[in-house]
Amino acid sequence: MKKNAVMFLTVGVLSLALVLAGLGNAAAADKIVLKLGNIQNVESPLAKGCVRFAELVGQKSNGRLDVQVYPSSQLGSAPDQLKGVSIGSQDMFVDGWSFQAALSKDWTILSTGFVLKDMEQVKKLLASDVGKALFEDLRAKSNIRVIGSNWYRGGRQLYSKRPIKSVADLSGVKIRVPNKTYFLTWKQLGAAPTILDWGETYGALQQGVVDATEVPISDAYTSKIFEVVKNVTMINYIPQAAPLVMNDKKFQSLSPELQKVILDAAKEAGDYMSKLQIDSEREYIAQLKKAGIAFYTPDIAEWIAKAKPLPIKLEEDGAWSKGLYERLQAAVK
Secondary structure: OHHHHHHHHHHHHHHHHHHHHHHHHHHHHHOEEEEEEOOOOOOOHHHHHHHHHHHHHHHHOOOOEEEEEEOOOOOOOHHHHHHHHHHOOOOEEEOOHHHHHHOOHHHHHHHOOOOOOOHHHHHHHHHOHHHHHHHHHHHHHHOEEEEEOOOEEEOOEEEEOOOOOOHHHHOOOEEEEOOHHHHHHHHHHOOEEEEOOHHHHHHHHHHOOOOEEEEOHHHHHHOOHHHOOOEEEOOOOOOEEOOEEEEHHHHHHOOHHHHHHHHHHHHHHHHHHHHHHHHHHHHHHHHHHHOOOEEEOOOHHHHHHHHOHHHHHHHHOOOOOOOHHHHHHHHOO
16 A cells, blocks of 8 residues: 555656646746847947846836847848848847948938937937838848837047048048948048948057047947047038848737837837947046046037038938938938
């Protein structure tokens, strides 16, 4: 009798163990893993925003969603990562909005110098029908959905080996830019632009391949380019956001509850990242000035005047839809 009882107990324990193991395996199988990439240094506000987003998604989904963050171009260049999101080999990506122009031409206007004046205009644009149309065009043409539009990157400034105090000082300066639209802006301003991935910029400056670059202050500081350039010209020529994007089919495959988790976390993380961006820039500028980096604030009117013909010419050449420049200007007034 005792022997039978022991056997019965043993079988029961083993059965329970198998059931629990099965439940554990089912829970693991039910977890959805999402890859989020960016090209920024881990110390940048944007990369920290990604980490915060991942934490929030995990918390809000009770662990059903697991966002894995890959900073510092671990998943490739920005164009490669965006392509990955489009075809579904990567789930999410976030960085400045210039890269989307390769997939939806109307986004080109956002990376044309001095088209937007400041971050208030950026916010007005993103909340307008013009901004919503840009999001929908990207989704329809490339299977990429904007899930977070409030990740504000701030303005892009100029960093150079020699002082640049006026637009005339740009003549012949070899400047690194990320893509063709930036190339055209700097060519219009009189510089000699070169397209390079961000990850190559430090080495290019160090080796003399280029003399200057342009990015937000936080990117320049956290990538340590001030080891090789000692001058900053504050021109704020492209204030921009960094849309957090996701493969649309992947997003649509989630339940409405998990879609809401993603959108709510993106908004909350965007607020966190944007505040961090503003606070960090103040701190970085103070530290750089203390370290002897020279800052110049030029007469921006002459830069704007030099750049003014470019958006008109680009629209005439079909760089974006006819009438978009006028609609955008009306939206941000």
